[in-house]
Amino acid sequence: MDLAQLFVALLLGIIEGLTEFLPVSSTGHLIIFGDLLGYNDEASKVFKIVIQLAAILAVCWDYRERLVHVATGVASDPAAQRFVGLLIVGFLPAAVLGVMFHSKIKALLFNPLTVATALIVGGFVILWLEKRSYHPRINAVDEMRWPDALKVGFAQALAMIPGTSRSGATIMGGLVFGLSRKTAAEFSFFLAIPTMFAATAYDLYKARDMLHASDLPVFAVGFVASFVAAMWAVKTFIRFVSNHTFIVFAWYRIVFGIIVLATWKLGLVAWSEV
Template sequence: MDILLILKALILGVVEGATEFLPISSTGHLIIAGDLLDFLTKDKRDVFEIIIQLGAILAVIWEYRVKFIHVATNLNESKSRQLVINLFIAFLPLAILGLAFHHQIKDLLFNPKSVAIALIVGGFVILFIEKKLPAVKIHSVDDMDWKLALKVGFAQAIALIPGASRAGSTIIGGMCFGLSRTAATEFSFFLAVPVMFAATFYDLYKSRDLLSAHDLTLFLAGFITAFIAALIVIKVLIRYVANHDFTAFAWYRIVFGAIVLAYFWH
């Protein structure tokens, strides 16, 4: 196996894990990084990205394993049942719209220029919303009802646009609907589990002919680094949102998007 290829896989694994749960768009960063690194063919790169996304989502399951085990083993409790219902309801808008428009979105918007524009626009949206946030009404994911979950689900569907950010859409959307920063961030983590598992296994099934034992080392390198990077980000982000807003991420999106737009505008 080419050492340079493995190094590129490690870099992309870190990019995925570091950006998946931040409001800066992991898909956007992977599209840009993969293009700059000239990593694999497009079809192979798509499969690789599916694998490393699985590594990132397993980091959420590991970090919140006590919560997930409690919910799974105590569905007789109203709060556990409600959380499962909320996650299912919030999952539906993205799933339905994604299945309906997946190919059109991928053909039209999966390119560095579109991602850069979405990053910039999303940055300005975050800056605007941070100045207009309503009062906090819900401080814990356990206090959410299905109507609030559905609203967050529709906010998440905005992330079908590459560069918009699934984490950003759900966290900022949740805050707009009265969730505290911590509750919105945790719900975004939890909601990532069904969303990313569904997307991962659906895409893996479609791409099963591209899977090869020859690529195992490459995929494993990206998977492990994505898991580690995501685990670190999850721990840091929960501490960060307790005392900070998302203005820094907004400006990062704007500056990074502008640089990418300038680089690829030819």
């Protein structure tokens, strides 16, 4: 295990942690930077699953008091039962559509050029949505009803297309459906827990034959880097969205996507096309 591999693991772990809960697509960033760094073999697929797990565990830790309260009260507390029900309803669209289309999407669309295109399109969608005037009717997750959760869940399902951004789809969808910015961001984080745990378990099961003890140091470095970066990103993002729009993220997506496509078109980088 050389230092170069550990450095790549550290870098990708930080990228995953910073981008998982921002509306910029963590999967898209991992595909692009993994391709750029030449880390796109079979082992890298398992590595990306591991660091995504670290990011979601960071959210669980950050919201541990709420989650423990729900877990201990779900048998008797109506509020806890209602919260769990909202997560189940919001999770269902991605679960059903993921089982139906996950393999095909992964085979056809998981490449830097598709990601770059989705980043640009998504950036313009965010700019268009931010021009609208919003009058939120829901200012806390506990005020949501099951139709609200279902609609956000369908928005989340759009993120099966790499480069779309799970958090971006759920947050912007939440705004359209009447959630305040902070509520949309928080529900996006909570909804990520069952969604990403299910996706991680499914991917790890499929990749079980590619797990090797020799990869543990690389996985450990990436896991820790992702966990720490995600902890910082979640706290910072919640503060940011309370008082700012997502326009800065929209322009970041557009510029980043254009750079990837331009380097491909000019022959500066030999991006993978499949």
